[in-house]
Amino acid sequence: MGAPNPAWQPGESGRAGRGGRSGDEPPRRGPGELAAAVLQVLWDTGRALSPAEVQAALVARHGEASRLSYSTVVTILSRLHAKKALVRRRAGRAFRYSPAADEAGLAARRLAAMLDREPDRDAVLSRFVAELSERDEQLLRSLLRDSGPEAS
Amino acid sequence: MHLAVYLPLLLPALLTLLARPLSDRLHPLHATWLLTGAAAVLAASATLALALLAVSAVIRLPAVASLGHISLAELGPDTAYAMPAGLLAGILVTAAAVTGSASLLRCFRGLADSYREARRLPGRSQAVVLDDQIAAAYALPGRPGRIVVTAGMLDALDDTSRAALLAHERAHLARFHHLFTSAARLAAAANPLLRPAARAVEYTVERWADEEAAKAVGDRRLVAHAIGRAALAATPRRPPRRAMPAVLGAVFAGRADAHAAGPIPRRVEALLAPVPPRRLALLTVVLALALLAGVCALEAANDFQDLLALASSY
Numbered sequence: 001m002g003a004p005n006p007a008w009q010p011g012e013s014g015r016a017g018r019g020g021r022s023g024d025e026p027p028r029r030g031p032g033e034l035a036a037a038v039l040q041v042l043w044d045t046g047r048a049l050s051p052a053e054v055q056a057a058l059v060a061r062h063g064e065a066s067r068l069s070y071s072t073v074v075t076i077l078s079r080l081h082a083k084k085a086l087v088r089r090r091a092g093r094a095f096r097y098s099p100a101a102d103e104a105g106l107a108a109r110r111l112a113a114m115l116d117r118e119p120d121r122d123a124v125l126s127r128f129v130a131e132l133s134e135r136d137e138q139l140l141r142s143l144l145r146d147s148g149p150e151a152s
Numbered sequence: 153m154h155l156a157v158y159l160p161l162l163l164p165a166l167l168t169l170l171a172r173p174l175s176d177r178l179h180p181l182h183a184t185w186l187l188t189g190a191a192a193v194l195a196a197s198a199t200l201a202l203a204l205l206a207v208s209a210v211i212r213l214p215a216v217a218s219l220g221h222i223s224l225a226e227l228g229p230d231t232a233y234a235m236p237a238g239l240l241a242g243i244l245v246t247a248a249a250v251t252g253s254a255s256l257l258r259c260f261r262g263l264a265d266s267y268r269e270a271r272r273l274p275g276r277s278q279a280v281v282l283d284d285q286i287a288a289a290y291a292l293p294g295r296p297g298r299i300v301v302t303a304g305m306l307d308a309l310d311d312t313s314r315a316a317l318l319a320h321e322r323a324h325l326a327r328f329h330h331l332f333t334s335a336a337r338l339a340a341a342a343n344p345l346l347r348p349a350a351r352a353v354e355y356t357v358e359r360w361a362d363e364e365a366a367k368a369v370g371d372r373r374l375v376a377h378a379i380g381r382a383a384l385a386a387t388p389r390r391p392p393r394r395a396m397p398a399v400l401g402a403v404f405a406g407r408a409d410a411h412a413a414g415p416i417p418r419r420v421e422a423l424l425a426p427v428p429p430r431r432l433a434l435l436t437v438v439l440a441l442a443l444l445a446g447v448c449a450l451e452a453a454n455d456f457q458d459l460l461a462l463a464s465s466y
Contacts, residue, residue, distance in 0.1 A: 127290045128289035129382045131387050131388070139413050143421055
Protein backbone atom coordinates (compact mmCIF):
# COMPACT_ATOMS: atom_id res chain seq x y z
CA MET A 1 0.00 0.00 0.00
CA GLY A 2 1.57 3.27 -1.04
CA ALA A 3 0.32 6.54 0.32
CA PRO A 4 -3.10 7.31 -1.07
CA ASN A 5 -3.22 9.96 -3.72
CA PRO A 6 -3.58 13.29 -1.94
CA ALA A 7 -5.13 14.92 -4.99
CA TRP A 8 -8.56 13.48 -4.55
CA GLN A 9 -11.40 15.91 -4.30
CA PRO A 10 -14.21 16.27 -1.82
CA GLY A 11 -17.58 14.95 -2.80
CA GLU A 12 -16.28 11.80 -4.41
CA SER A 13 -17.18 8.71 -2.57
CA GLY A 14 -15.07 5.61 -2.52
CA ARG A 15 -15.99 3.03 -5.04
CA ALA A 16 -13.91 0.09 -3.97
CA GLY A 17 -14.38 -2.55 -6.57
CA ARG A 18 -17.81 -3.39 -7.77
CA GLY A 19 -20.82 -3.54 -5.61
CA GLY A 20 -20.44 0.13 -4.83
CA ARG A 21 -23.02 0.87 -7.43
CA SER A 22 -25.59 2.77 -5.44
CA GLY A 23 -25.87 6.53 -5.63
CA ASP A 24 -24.61 8.93 -8.22
CA GLU A 25 -20.94 9.19 -7.38
CA PRO A 26 -18.81 10.47 -10.24
CA PRO A 27 -16.31 7.73 -11.12
CA ARG A 28 -13.54 10.16 -11.90
CA ARG A 29 -10.68 9.32 -9.55
CA GLY A 30 -9.44 5.74 -9.50
CA PRO A 31 -12.08 3.58 -7.91
CA GLY A 32 -11.18 2.49 -4.46
CA GLU A 33 -8.66 5.23 -3.77
CA LEU A 34 -10.82 6.90 -1.16
CA ALA A 35 -11.55 3.54 0.38
CA ALA A 36 -7.82 2.85 0.46
CA ALA A 37 -7.19 6.20 2.16
CA VAL A 38 -9.82 5.40 4.80
CA LEU A 39 -8.32 1.99 5.40
CA GLN A 40 -4.85 3.48 5.71
CA VAL A 41 -6.13 5.81 8.43
CA LEU A 42 -7.67 2.91 10.34
CA TRP A 43 -4.52 0.82 10.11
CA ASP A 44 -2.25 3.61 11.19
CA THR A 45 -4.44 4.48 14.15
CA GLY A 46 -4.63 0.93 15.34
CA ARG A 47 -7.91 1.34 17.23
CA ALA A 48 -11.59 1.50 16.35
CA LEU A 49 -12.67 4.91 15.04
CA SER A 50 -16.03 6.56 14.61
CA PRO A 51 -16.91 8.10 11.23
CA ALA A 52 -16.31 11.58 12.63
CA GLU A 53 -12.83 10.58 13.80
CA VAL A 54 -12.06 9.08 10.40
CA GLN A 55 -13.25 12.29 8.76
CA ALA A 56 -11.00 14.37 11.00
CA ALA A 57 -8.03 12.05 10.45
CA LEU A 58 -8.45 12.32 6.69
CA VAL A 59 -8.45 16.11 6.89
CA ALA A 60 -5.38 16.03 9.12
CA ARG A 61 -3.63 13.86 6.61
CA HIS A 62 -4.72 15.28 3.27
CA GLY A 63 -5.62 18.86 4.08
CA GLU A 64 -8.81 20.84 4.48
CA ALA A 65 -9.25 21.07 0.69
CA SER A 66 -9.97 17.41 0.48
CA ARG A 67 -12.53 17.28 3.29
CA LEU A 68 -15.17 14.62 2.72
CA SER A 69 -18.72 15.02 3.90
CA TYR A 70 -19.73 13.02 6.96
CA SER A 71 -22.21 10.99 4.92
CA THR A 72 -19.53 10.12 2.35
CA VAL A 73 -17.28 8.80 5.10
CA VAL A 74 -20.17 6.78 6.52
CA THR A 75 -20.90 5.39 3.06
CA ILE A 76 -17.28 4.36 2.50
CA LEU A 77 -17.08 2.75 5.92
CA SER A 78 -20.30 0.80 5.55
CA ARG A 79 -19.28 -0.41 2.10
CA LEU A 80 -15.94 -1.57 3.42
CA HIS A 81 -17.81 -3.29 6.21
CA ALA A 82 -20.14 -4.96 3.71
CA LYS A 83 -17.04 -6.21 1.87
CA LYS A 84 -15.72 -7.56 5.16
CA ALA A 85 -12.65 -5.33 5.04
CA LEU A 86 -13.75 -3.69 8.30
CA VAL A 87 -15.38 -4.89 11.47
CA ARG A 88 -17.61 -2.59 13.48
CA ARG A 89 -19.22 -2.41 16.89
CA ARG A 90 -21.91 -0.14 18.14
CA ALA A 91 -20.78 2.69 20.42
CA GLY A 92 -23.66 4.88 21.44
CA ARG A 93 -25.56 5.99 18.37
CA ALA A 94 -22.75 5.44 15.84
CA PHE A 95 -20.59 2.50 14.90
CA ARG A 96 -16.87 2.35 15.47
CA TYR A 97 -14.84 0.68 12.75
CA SER A 98 -11.55 -1.17 12.76
CA PRO A 99 -9.65 -3.13 10.08
CA ALA A 100 -10.72 -6.73 9.66
CA ALA A 101 -7.57 -8.02 8.07
CA ASP A 102 -3.89 -7.40 7.78
CA GLU A 103 -2.42 -5.64 4.78
CA ALA A 104 -1.97 -8.81 2.77
CA GLY A 105 -5.60 -9.79 3.28
CA LEU A 106 -6.68 -6.42 2.01
CA ALA A 107 -4.34 -6.66 -0.96
CA ALA A 108 -6.09 -9.90 -1.85
CA ARG A 109 -9.48 -8.24 -1.71
CA ARG A 110 -8.24 -5.25 -3.67
CA LEU A 111 -6.94 -7.56 -6.36
CA ALA A 112 -10.16 -9.52 -6.38
CA ALA A 113 -12.10 -6.29 -6.77
CA MET A 114 -9.78 -5.25 -9.58
CA LEU A 115 -10.29 -8.55 -11.36
CA ASP A 116 -14.03 -8.20 -11.07
CA ARG A 117 -14.31 -4.65 -12.21
CA GLU A 118 -14.08 -4.67 -15.97
CA PRO A 119 -13.55 -7.37 -18.54
CA ASP A 120 -10.76 -5.43 -20.21
CA ARG A 121 -8.71 -5.31 -17.06
CA ASP A 122 -8.43 -9.05 -17.23
CA ALA A 123 -6.26 -8.48 -20.24
CA VAL A 124 -3.41 -7.55 -17.95
CA LEU A 125 -4.09 -10.08 -15.23
CA SER A 126 -3.63 -13.66 -16.21
CA ARG A 127 -5.34 -15.95 -13.78
CA PHE A 128 -3.94 -19.44 -13.42
CA VAL A 129 -7.41 -20.92 -13.27
CA ALA A 130 -10.90 -19.55 -13.17
CA GLU A 131 -13.96 -20.96 -11.51
CA LEU A 132 -15.31 -24.00 -13.32
CA SER A 133 -18.78 -24.46 -14.67
CA GLU A 134 -20.59 -27.56 -13.50
CA ARG A 135 -20.06 -29.29 -16.81
CA ASP A 136 -16.38 -28.36 -16.95
CA GLU A 137 -15.95 -29.69 -13.43
CA GLN A 138 -17.31 -33.08 -14.47
CA LEU A 139 -15.19 -33.10 -17.62
CA LEU A 140 -12.09 -32.20 -15.65
CA ARG A 141 -12.66 -34.89 -13.04
CA SER A 142 -13.06 -37.55 -15.69
CA LEU A 143 -9.96 -36.34 -17.56
CA LEU A 144 -7.88 -36.49 -14.39
CA ARG A 145 -9.30 -39.87 -13.46
CA ASP A 146 -8.53 -41.32 -16.89
CA SER A 147 -4.98 -40.04 -16.88
CA GLY A 148 -4.24 -42.28 -13.93
CA PRO A 149 -2.70 -41.59 -10.55
CA GLU A 150 -0.91 -38.33 -9.99
CA ALA A 151 2.55 -38.14 -11.47
CA SER A 152 3.98 -36.61 -8.33
CA MET B 153 -11.96 -0.12 -56.17
CA HIS B 154 -14.05 -3.26 -56.15
CA LEU B 155 -12.89 -6.57 -54.83
CA ALA B 156 -9.83 -4.93 -53.30
CA VAL B 157 -11.95 -2.86 -50.95
CA TYR B 158 -14.45 -5.59 -50.04
CA LEU B 159 -12.02 -8.42 -49.40
CA PRO B 160 -10.61 -6.87 -46.20
CA LEU B 161 -14.20 -6.70 -44.95
CA LEU B 162 -14.83 -10.38 -45.59
CA LEU B 163 -11.62 -11.91 -44.27
CA PRO B 164 -12.28 -11.13 -40.57
CA ALA B 165 -15.37 -13.37 -40.89
CA LEU B 166 -13.06 -16.17 -42.02
CA LEU B 167 -10.88 -15.68 -38.95
CA THR B 168 -14.03 -15.91 -36.82
CA LEU B 169 -14.47 -19.44 -38.07
CA LEU B 170 -10.79 -20.37 -37.94
CA ALA B 171 -9.90 -18.97 -34.49
CA ARG B 172 -11.01 -21.91 -32.41
CA PRO B 173 -9.62 -24.70 -34.65
CA LEU B 174 -6.32 -22.82 -34.95
CA SER B 175 -6.04 -22.45 -31.19
CA ASP B 176 -6.50 -26.21 -30.84
CA ARG B 177 -4.30 -27.38 -33.68
CA LEU B 178 -1.28 -25.08 -33.64
CA HIS B 179 1.46 -24.98 -31.06
CA PRO B 180 0.33 -22.29 -28.59
CA LEU B 181 3.36 -20.09 -29.30
CA HIS B 182 2.58 -20.08 -33.03
CA ALA B 183 -1.16 -19.77 -32.44
CA THR B 184 -0.68 -16.74 -30.19
CA TRP B 185 1.55 -14.89 -32.62
CA LEU B 186 -0.56 -15.81 -35.63
CA LEU B 187 -3.95 -15.00 -34.12
CA THR B 188 -2.75 -11.74 -32.58
CA GLY B 189 -0.98 -10.66 -35.76
CA ALA B 190 -3.87 -11.64 -38.02
CA ALA B 191 -6.40 -9.90 -35.76
CA ALA B 192 -4.33 -6.71 -35.75
CA VAL B 193 -3.79 -6.68 -39.54
CA LEU B 194 -7.42 -7.56 -40.27
CA ALA B 195 -8.78 -4.94 -37.88
CA ALA B 196 -6.57 -2.28 -39.45
CA SER B 197 -7.33 -3.22 -43.05
CA ALA B 198 -11.08 -3.62 -42.50
CA THR B 199 -11.21 -0.20 -40.84
CA LEU B 200 -9.21 1.33 -43.68
CA ALA B 201 -11.53 -0.26 -46.25
CA LEU B 202 -14.61 1.09 -44.47
CA ALA B 203 -13.06 4.54 -44.30
CA LEU B 204 -12.34 4.44 -48.05
CA LEU B 205 -15.92 3.43 -48.86
CA ALA B 206 -17.26 6.21 -46.68
CA VAL B 207 -14.94 8.89 -48.05
CA SER B 208 -15.52 7.91 -51.67
CA ALA B 209 -19.27 8.28 -51.12
CA VAL B 210 -18.87 11.62 -49.39
CA ILE B 211 -16.79 13.22 -52.15
CA ARG B 212 -19.46 12.24 -54.68
CA LEU B 213 -21.94 14.50 -52.96
CA PRO B 214 -22.16 17.47 -55.34
CA ALA B 215 -21.71 20.01 -52.56
CA VAL B 216 -18.57 18.34 -51.23
CA ALA B 217 -17.21 17.78 -54.71
CA SER B 218 -17.52 21.44 -55.69
CA LEU B 219 -16.03 22.53 -52.38
CA GLY B 220 -13.01 20.28 -52.96
CA HIS B 221 -12.76 21.20 -56.65
CA ILE B 222 -13.30 17.61 -57.64
CA SER B 223 -14.65 16.79 -61.07
CA LEU B 224 -17.55 14.37 -60.70
CA ALA B 225 -17.28 13.47 -64.40
CA GLU B 226 -13.67 12.47 -63.87
CA LEU B 227 -14.52 10.39 -60.78
CA GLY B 228 -16.57 8.30 -63.15
CA PRO B 229 -20.00 6.77 -62.96
CA ASP B 230 -21.09 5.61 -59.57
CA THR B 231 -22.51 2.23 -58.81
CA ALA B 232 -26.11 2.30 -57.65
CA TYR B 233 -25.34 1.02 -54.17
CA ALA B 234 -22.31 3.22 -53.53
CA MET B 235 -24.22 5.83 -51.55
CA PRO B 236 -26.02 3.51 -49.09
CA ALA B 237 -22.88 1.39 -48.80
CA GLY B 238 -20.84 4.51 -48.11
CA LEU B 239 -23.31 5.64 -45.46
CA LEU B 240 -23.23 2.25 -43.77
CA ALA B 241 -19.44 2.20 -43.96
CA GLY B 242 -19.35 5.68 -42.43
CA ILE B 243 -21.46 4.55 -39.49
CA LEU B 244 -19.37 1.42 -38.99
CA VAL B 245 -16.03 3.20 -39.17
CA THR B 246 -17.24 5.81 -36.68
CA ALA B 247 -18.39 3.06 -34.33
CA ALA B 248 -15.03 1.31 -34.74
CA ALA B 249 -13.17 4.51 -33.90
CA VAL B 250 -15.26 5.08 -30.77
CA THR B 251 -15.13 1.54 -29.40
CA GLY B 252 -11.49 1.17 -30.41
CA SER B 253 -10.36 4.27 -28.56
CA ALA B 254 -12.49 3.39 -25.53
CA SER B 255 -10.82 0.01 -25.46
CA LEU B 256 -7.37 1.57 -25.83
CA LEU B 257 -8.10 3.83 -22.87
CA ARG B 258 -9.34 0.92 -20.73
CA CYS B 259 -6.28 -1.04 -21.73
CA PHE B 260 -3.92 1.71 -20.55
CA ARG B 261 -5.87 2.17 -17.34
CA GLY B 262 -5.77 -1.55 -16.74
CA LEU B 263 -2.01 -1.61 -17.27
CA ALA B 264 -1.54 1.37 -14.98
CA ASP B 265 -3.62 -0.38 -12.30
CA SER B 266 -1.54 -3.49 -12.66
CA TYR B 267 1.77 -1.63 -12.43
CA ARG B 268 0.56 0.19 -9.33
CA GLU B 269 -0.62 -3.00 -7.64
CA ALA B 270 2.64 -4.74 -8.54
CA ARG B 271 4.56 -1.90 -6.88
CA ARG B 272 2.35 -1.85 -3.80
CA LEU B 273 2.50 -5.55 -3.03
CA PRO B 274 4.42 -6.22 0.17
CA GLY B 275 7.99 -7.51 0.04
CA ARG B 276 10.54 -7.62 -2.75
CA SER B 277 10.30 -11.18 -4.00
CA GLN B 278 8.63 -11.92 -7.31
CA ALA B 279 5.96 -14.16 -5.84
CA VAL B 280 3.76 -12.89 -3.03
CA VAL B 281 1.64 -15.15 -0.87
CA LEU B 282 -1.54 -13.52 0.34
CA ASP B 283 -3.14 -14.82 3.47
CA ASP B 284 -6.51 -15.61 2.03
CA GLN B 285 -8.43 -18.86 1.99
CA ILE B 286 -9.85 -18.23 -1.49
CA ALA B 287 -7.78 -20.30 -3.95
CA ALA B 288 -6.44 -17.92 -6.57
CA ALA B 289 -3.24 -17.14 -8.45
CA TYR B 290 -2.43 -14.46 -10.98
CA ALA B 291 0.41 -12.63 -12.66
CA LEU B 292 0.51 -8.85 -12.41
CA PRO B 293 2.48 -7.19 -15.20
CA GLY B 294 4.65 -4.40 -13.84
CA ARG B 295 8.22 -3.29 -13.35
CA PRO B 296 9.02 -5.84 -12.13
CA GLY B 297 5.98 -8.01 -12.67
CA ARG B 298 4.72 -9.89 -9.63
CA ILE B 299 3.01 -13.18 -9.02
CA VAL B 300 0.19 -13.37 -6.51
CA VAL B 301 -0.74 -16.68 -4.93
CA THR B 302 -3.15 -17.07 -2.06
CA ALA B 303 -2.52 -19.33 0.92
CA GLY B 304 -5.71 -21.14 -0.04
CA MET B 305 -4.20 -22.05 -3.40
CA LEU B 306 -0.90 -23.20 -1.87
CA ASP B 307 -2.80 -25.40 0.58
CA ALA B 308 -4.59 -27.08 -2.30
CA LEU B 309 -1.34 -27.97 -4.12
CA ASP B 310 1.62 -30.20 -3.36
CA ASP B 311 5.22 -29.06 -3.93
CA THR B 312 5.52 -30.10 -7.57
CA SER B 313 2.15 -28.57 -8.44
CA ARG B 314 3.24 -25.33 -6.77
CA ALA B 315 6.37 -25.33 -8.89
CA ALA B 316 4.23 -25.82 -11.99
CA LEU B 317 1.93 -22.98 -10.99
CA LEU B 318 4.83 -20.59 -10.40
CA ALA B 319 6.48 -21.59 -13.68
CA HIS B 320 3.19 -20.91 -15.47
CA GLU B 321 2.86 -17.42 -13.99
CA ARG B 322 6.54 -16.63 -14.61
CA ALA B 323 6.03 -17.56 -18.26
CA HIS B 324 3.14 -15.07 -18.49
CA LEU B 325 5.40 -12.30 -17.23
CA ALA B 326 8.56 -13.29 -19.08
CA ARG B 327 6.79 -13.62 -22.44
CA PHE B 328 4.70 -10.45 -22.03
CA HIS B 329 1.46 -12.33 -22.61
CA HIS B 330 -0.59 -9.33 -21.56
CA LEU B 331 0.58 -7.48 -24.68
CA PHE B 332 -0.84 -10.20 -26.93
CA THR B 333 -4.19 -10.31 -25.17
CA SER B 334 -4.41 -6.51 -25.09
CA ALA B 335 -3.63 -6.19 -28.80
CA ALA B 336 -6.19 -8.85 -29.68
CA ARG B 337 -8.85 -7.22 -27.50
CA LEU B 338 -8.14 -3.89 -29.12
CA ALA B 339 -8.60 -5.42 -32.58
CA ALA B 340 -11.85 -7.02 -31.44
CA ALA B 341 -13.08 -3.69 -30.08
CA ALA B 342 -12.58 -2.12 -33.51
CA ASN B 343 -14.15 -5.07 -35.33
CA PRO B 344 -16.61 -7.37 -33.51
CA LEU B 345 -15.96 -10.12 -36.06
CA LEU B 346 -12.57 -10.52 -34.41
CA ARG B 347 -13.96 -11.30 -30.95
CA PRO B 348 -13.55 -15.07 -31.34
CA ALA B 349 -9.91 -14.44 -32.29
CA ALA B 350 -9.39 -12.34 -29.16
CA ARG B 351 -10.94 -15.05 -26.99
CA ALA B 352 -8.73 -17.60 -28.71
CA VAL B 353 -5.63 -15.54 -27.89
CA GLU B 354 -6.63 -15.48 -24.23
CA TYR B 355 -6.75 -19.25 -24.37
CA THR B 356 -3.51 -19.71 -26.33
CA VAL B 357 -1.45 -17.59 -23.92
CA GLU B 358 -2.64 -19.86 -21.10
CA ARG B 359 -1.65 -22.87 -23.18
CA TRP B 360 1.70 -21.24 -23.96
CA ALA B 361 2.35 -20.67 -20.26
CA ASP B 362 1.29 -24.28 -19.57
CA GLU B 363 3.82 -25.58 -22.09
CA GLU B 364 6.54 -23.36 -20.61
CA ALA B 365 5.65 -24.68 -17.15
CA ALA B 366 5.87 -28.23 -18.49
CA LYS B 367 9.36 -27.47 -19.80
CA ALA B 368 10.36 -26.03 -16.42
CA VAL B 369 9.13 -28.98 -14.35
CA GLY B 370 9.91 -31.52 -17.06
CA ASP B 371 6.53 -33.26 -17.05
CA ARG B 372 3.41 -32.21 -18.98
CA ARG B 373 1.13 -34.59 -17.10
CA LEU B 374 2.20 -33.06 -13.84
CA VAL B 375 1.20 -29.61 -15.07
CA ALA B 376 -2.16 -31.02 -16.23
CA HIS B 377 -2.79 -32.35 -12.74
CA ALA B 378 -1.68 -29.09 -11.14
CA ILE B 379 -4.17 -27.14 -13.27
CA GLY B 380 -6.89 -29.64 -12.46
CA ARG B 381 -6.29 -29.47 -8.73
CA ALA B 382 -6.04 -25.70 -8.72
CA ALA B 383 -9.25 -25.31 -10.74
CA LEU B 384 -11.16 -27.65 -8.48
CA ALA B 385 -9.84 -25.79 -5.45
CA ALA B 386 -10.89 -22.45 -6.98
CA THR B 387 -14.41 -23.73 -7.57
CA PRO B 388 -16.71 -23.50 -4.59
CA ARG B 389 -18.60 -26.57 -3.42
CA ARG B 390 -21.79 -26.67 -5.37
CA PRO B 391 -24.78 -28.45 -3.82
CA PRO B 392 -26.44 -25.59 -1.89
CA ARG B 393 -27.58 -23.91 -5.04
CA ARG B 394 -29.96 -21.04 -5.31
CA ALA B 395 -33.33 -22.24 -6.46
CA MET B 396 -33.59 -21.50 -10.15
CA PRO B 397 -36.91 -21.65 -11.95
CA ALA B 398 -37.15 -25.05 -13.62
CA VAL B 399 -37.53 -23.59 -17.09
CA LEU B 400 -34.50 -21.32 -16.78
CA GLY B 401 -32.48 -24.18 -15.35
CA ALA B 402 -33.34 -26.34 -18.32
CA VAL B 403 -32.36 -23.58 -20.74
CA PHE B 404 -28.96 -23.11 -19.11
CA ALA B 405 -28.34 -26.83 -18.89
CA GLY B 406 -29.18 -27.19 -22.55
CA ARG B 407 -26.84 -24.40 -23.50
CA ALA B 408 -24.01 -25.82 -21.47
CA ASP B 409 -24.41 -29.15 -23.18
CA ALA B 410 -24.47 -27.60 -26.61
CA HIS B 411 -21.20 -25.78 -26.03
CA ALA B 412 -17.87 -27.48 -26.22
CA ALA B 413 -15.68 -27.81 -23.16
CA GLY B 414 -14.47 -24.68 -21.37
CA PRO B 415 -10.83 -23.54 -21.30
CA ILE B 416 -9.67 -25.49 -18.24
CA PRO B 417 -10.64 -28.99 -19.43
CA ARG B 418 -9.27 -28.08 -22.85
CA ARG B 419 -5.92 -27.07 -21.35
CA VAL B 420 -5.74 -30.25 -19.30
CA GLU B 421 -6.68 -32.37 -22.29
CA ALA B 422 -4.04 -30.66 -24.45
CA LEU B 423 -1.36 -31.35 -21.85
CA LEU B 424 -2.34 -35.00 -21.58
CA ALA B 425 -2.06 -35.31 -25.37
CA PRO B 426 1.33 -35.12 -27.16
CA VAL B 427 2.94 -31.70 -27.84
CA PRO B 428 1.20 -30.12 -30.85
CA PRO B 429 3.37 -30.42 -33.97
CA ARG B 430 4.61 -27.47 -36.00
CA ARG B 431 2.04 -27.10 -38.78
CA LEU B 432 3.93 -24.70 -40.99
CA ALA B 433 1.56 -25.12 -43.94
CA LEU B 434 -1.49 -24.11 -41.91
CA LEU B 435 0.45 -21.26 -40.38
CA THR B 436 1.51 -19.99 -43.80
CA VAL B 437 -1.99 -20.15 -45.29
CA VAL B 438 -3.56 -18.09 -42.51
CA LEU B 439 -0.68 -15.64 -42.53
CA ALA B 440 -1.05 -15.24 -46.29
CA LEU B 441 -4.78 -14.52 -45.94
CA ALA B 442 -4.14 -11.84 -43.33
CA LEU B 443 -1.44 -10.26 -45.48
CA LEU B 444 -3.76 -10.43 -48.49
CA ALA B 445 -6.31 -8.34 -46.58
CA GLY B 446 -3.62 -5.82 -45.71
CA VAL B 447 -2.33 -5.60 -49.27
CA CYS B 448 -5.88 -5.24 -50.66
CA ALA B 449 -6.67 -2.41 -48.27
CA LEU B 450 -3.45 -0.58 -49.13
CA GLU B 451 -4.00 -1.18 -52.82
CA ALA B 452 -7.54 0.21 -52.58
CA ALA B 453 -6.23 3.23 -50.70
CA ASN B 454 -3.60 3.75 -53.39
CA ASP B 455 -6.16 3.51 -56.21
CA PHE B 456 -8.42 5.92 -54.44
CA GLN B 457 -5.62 8.41 -53.99
CA ASP B 458 -4.75 8.21 -57.70
CA LEU B 459 -8.37 8.69 -58.68
CA LEU B 460 -8.71 11.63 -56.38
CA ALA B 461 -5.54 13.25 -57.75
CA LEU B 462 -6.84 12.81 -61.28
CA ALA B 463 -10.31 14.15 -60.49
CA SER B 464 -9.14 17.20 -58.58
CA SER B 465 -6.62 18.34 -61.21
CA TYR B 466 -9.52 19.67 -63.27
